[in-house]
Amino acid sequence: MTRLSGITPSGRVQLGNYLGAIQRWASQGTADDLYFVSDLHAMTSTHNPAMLRALTGEQLAVLIAAGIPAESVFVQSDLTRELGALSWVLECTCTFGEAARMIQFKEKAKGQAGVRLSLLTYPVLMAADILLQGADEVPVGADQRQHVELARTLAKRFNATYGEVFTVPRAVLPPAGARVRDLADPARKMSKSTRDSAGVVFVLDEPELVRRKIRRAVTDDARSVEYDPRRPGPANLLEILAACAGDTPERVAGDYGSYGALKEGVAEAVVETLRPIRERAGGLLDDPAELERVRKAGAARATQRGEHRLHSALRLVGTGH
Structure with missing residues (x-):
């Protein structure tokens, strides 16, 4: 059984990320579990490209340093070609109404001018992340459960319309991790994307x-x-x-x-x-060549794992070879 978990480089990895999830991934994960740095998901709002690249490398290094096997880790954008193709197939399987009623889209788009289209469509990209790797389970909090349900809907619809290709995933609540709150304002949780870092302990802090x-x-x-x-x-x-x-x-x-x-x-x-x-x-960060080697090997394995599903999906919808 394959479980898939992702972490978005919207900021530096902080203590709550480690104690609440990464530590458990390293100690309790199985050989079939997969973990990825979801850097494409960090592009749904204004971002700094150089910072995104740096944060992606940092998160990859922290996952490996925490003890997660390198063969289980990859970076999302290293599969851009595969995910782009599958996302389009799934967008052609999804209805506008299904995408537009995602609660996170409604909340984040409320009262904002110039909302990026990717904020609407990124749950379909998330579905592509899940379905490409053949994940059986996706451990998520309540805020992401609706997105996994969309992935289930799209997998079932595609399989019924064109032919059996995708594993139908299910959302599972991860085991309760440490609840880490902001040291300066314990009414809110510690966050890697907070503007005021006075109360946030980052994993790589001295x-x-x-x-x-x-x-x-x-x-x-x-x-x-x-x-x-x-x-x-x-x-x-x-x-x-x-x-x-x-x-x-x-x-x-x-x-x-x-x-x-x-x-x-x-x-x-x-x-x-x-x-x-x-x-x-x-x-690892001081040895860019080694980090790049690990990253390329992870990308190759992730591509190989999903290759046959993508080719089957393209063939069944009437494209590809």
Whole structure:
């Protein structure tokens, strides 16, 4: 069974990405699971091309450095020819109404001038990502479930209209990961695309910068250290510490008598958790030839995995050879 997961380079990889997903991918993934950097999805709004290229390389390096097998990883845009062809076939299978009622499109396009057409059509590209690789399951949060349902609809419709080509995927909720919130504003989750990075710990941050950000984390006026989800600042620190230690927030809370000590404990745990990832990723980023070799090998494997499905789909719709 093949599971497919993607990460979009809309910003630098941050602690929440690692503790919430990447760490689990590396430790619990199977040989059939696939992971990709979805750089084409980052183009649905204004972007800086040089920054997109740099962030794509960084994310690829972090995935490999985290321990995900190189043979399971690829970059989406390296399959532009295959995805472009399949996306067109699927756009000719999809109705305008199905695309237009995607909730994310409605929310992101609301009140905006000059909305890019790609914001409307990118769920079809996402369907192409899934169907090209023959994914059986796609672990997604609630905000992406509707897009996987569209992929299911298009796979079923194509198979019924032209012939059996595509595996019909299903959305699955990933196992609960660490809930990491912004250190400066624990009311919101930590995000790689936030404009204010004061409360965001990035995976490749230097240790002293990590410590500085955590020392400045928002807490509250209480004198005791205890885990209470109604106290978001301290709860966030305890959840981060527990995720790094493989423990529970309630248990680790008992090790600290003050917020100062707690922050120092969290800082050291985060620095040591990220240290091997930062060092390995840094080595890859400092060796562009090796990173490019890994990337090309991943692209070749991903292309080979989807080649027969694309050729079959093109032949059945009356194009190709």
